[in-house]
Amino acid sequence: MRVLIRADASHAIGSGHIARCLTLAKVLRDGGHDVAFACRLLPGHLLEHLATQGWRAYGLPATYAEQANAGQDIEAALPWQADIAALQQLLTVEDAFDWIIVDHYGLDHHWQTAARQWAPRIAAIDDLANRRHAVDLLLDQNFSGTPSAYAPWVGPECRTLFGPRFAMIRDEFKRDPVPIQALARRVLVNFGGFDAAGETWKAMLALSELDGLEVDFIAGTGNPEWTRMQALASGRSTWRLQTHTDQFAELMAHADLFVGAGGGTSWERAALGLPTICIAVAANQQANAERLAEVGAHLYLGPRDQVSVESLRQSISVLLANQGLRRSFAKRSRQLVDGCGARRVAAALAGEVLQLRPATIDDARLLFDGRNAEEVRRWSVESHAIDWAGHLTWLAATLVNDQRLLLVAETVDGPVGVLRYDRLDTRAEVSIYLFEGRFGLGWGRALLAGGERFITRHWPQLRVIDAQVLPANQASINLFRDAGYQQSACRFERVLKDHAND
Template sequence: MRIAFRVDASNSIGTGHLMRCIELANTLIDVNIYSVFITSEDALSKSILETSELKFITLDTLTLDTLTLEQDAIQTKRILHSEKIDVLLVDHYQVNLDWQSHVKAKNLIIIDDLANRPHLCDLLIDTSDQQKLELYKKLTKHNCECLIGPKYAIIRDEFLTSQTSNIEYDIFICFGGSDPDKYTFSSLKTLAKKSYTGKICAVVGQGYNGFSLLQIWVKQSNLNIHLFQDPNNLAQLMAQSELIISAAGSMLFEAASLAKKIIMIKTDDNQIDNIKLFLKNQAALESDIINLNDVIIEIKNTKINLTQYSKKLCDGQGKFRISKAIKRLMEKNSNLKEVNRCK
């Protein structure tokens, strides 16, 4: 059985969507479901997928917008046919109902967290608040299965096997694979203003522009910073840190799976639901760049057991639950085909 992923990564949108789809694709191999990735023509997407060793096909479009949406759908549909794809999974904010109608995938899976537009999917996945289930019932087909809540967060294997060892760093700072607005740099400059004395692990991703300038600033600063770009032991670095400071995207759930104290900073409006979820469950504190020093003091002095609640919120088994649901969907449609063939 074969599944196609329509997903992108770029310096502007980051790498989170692509990385979680790659992790899900690797999980599906264990249940004999093999993947093809369909991506826009972007150097960052190609570089990440080449490293993953998964099959991928690039489209002619650089970005998905209203001018290229129809062209993107036509090319995607052609690939689904030529590759004999059984299921299409889309993890993309710009894919709308018109695109889905044009592609007419026989089995469609959507990963979403906005709950602000209708879908023609058979399976919908949203790792944020379970209370959004009622919204999705109005936005999807009556027979669509909805997997809603942090129990479905896709966590990379390295986080499931990484055990908290001796603490090496007071603070771990990372804002994803590209960090186009330089939140990493802004956070470090805020800590420097108060001459923070703790040991800092700062990580930027493969898509970060301006790494050499950041290196120069780090060497000249008064902070004790260990700076990494795209390390292959990310989970270990996080496990060795007492406190995680990150955007409220997919890394938030990875930090929770490690049972870490977390300060989350909103870098995009699509992270609002994640922030609400973690605050409601007392699994993290929220800050902005300006007040970061004060929130660090607050989280170190709080009596709330944030780590207990964060681990309870995200057990790291989401990708296996999704894998089972995809397998069920494929088998269900395979059985229907067999029934129709015998009539």
């Protein structure tokens, strides 16, 4: 699968769009997929950083004649025709992609529709819900992602991935939770990759009058207060000031308290259960920061222009002294994020190009191991382990049974799962299981959709597909319900479109 990501970074925009897309890109590359980036050459762009990590990166003009200040307002609409034209100068007719992912507040349905000249599928990453999209998949990993929020902006054919379950966390943040110490002394401060607003300086002033603390400041490149911060930090042996670090997850894992912004780092902190004081440095961070505070996941002080040095100092003092409150923040935040969000998004993308094929006798060992896996047997109607001889007999009979269809689903990094259809006249019962490592990522939905397309070609007279599910198997109940099956007790059935009015 070939993927193009369209996103920008700059001192004004920040690095958050590139950061979260890079997390997804790494998961996709690990799965054998090819990913490229297209970014404008704004001040503070990250194209060299992407190139050094081995990514193919296309550089677009910093500004366009139609909008000379395009890089200044992170929510300003870009002249989409000029952006598409710039891409046309860089991409050849051979540059066909399976997906184009756009993570940009300034691009909407006009750009997305035009971009289909390079890809049949378009995905958008958003957290504003303020403009029309013409996409096949839309992701909002924040609390702002709700069906009602996006109802005016996407069509019914668009698949949506909403909420922290899809928060794209780098693998280094999937580790043991931060221990909540009775005596909290270590603080980590970071307000993003650039911190153009200079909030790190405010935190420095707040911490300068609190004794006995060990503090790491990750100031961001191009920080406007860098000279003053260096001077203030120079006389304090327990303060460490850096513009950037490759050990961010390690620093977070050893901190007692985090002071920072309300962007993508919110989910990294949540995954670690790191108690946090949050200040929104951009308008698009406010709603999510407020919602995280409402559910008890962090302490939110408000937009940056409403937070004084003194109020920040008092908040730090209170939270460091209150182990119970820090423990409560940690517990609640870890309930929101499990660190598998990027893999779920990658599965949603790859699921659209999932390959299904009829099983053969050469699949015997694969099917045997998959069916006997504990996670599969636990929710099977017949939960006993099968023996090898019996399995071979069953498989041989299945492969010559014209009323049974056994399908193996595969992607570039290997097999995903198995579908079995047993036909009786115009009905067929489906059974499904996934292979180890594929659970909980959304592959089941892709299998059912692909299987339905396959089986309606194989048995065109089929009218209904149904399924039997154990009452306690809530994951499968949700799977079939989300796939459009109607529940009756713990059986599901789906009337195929061509026969809905028969």
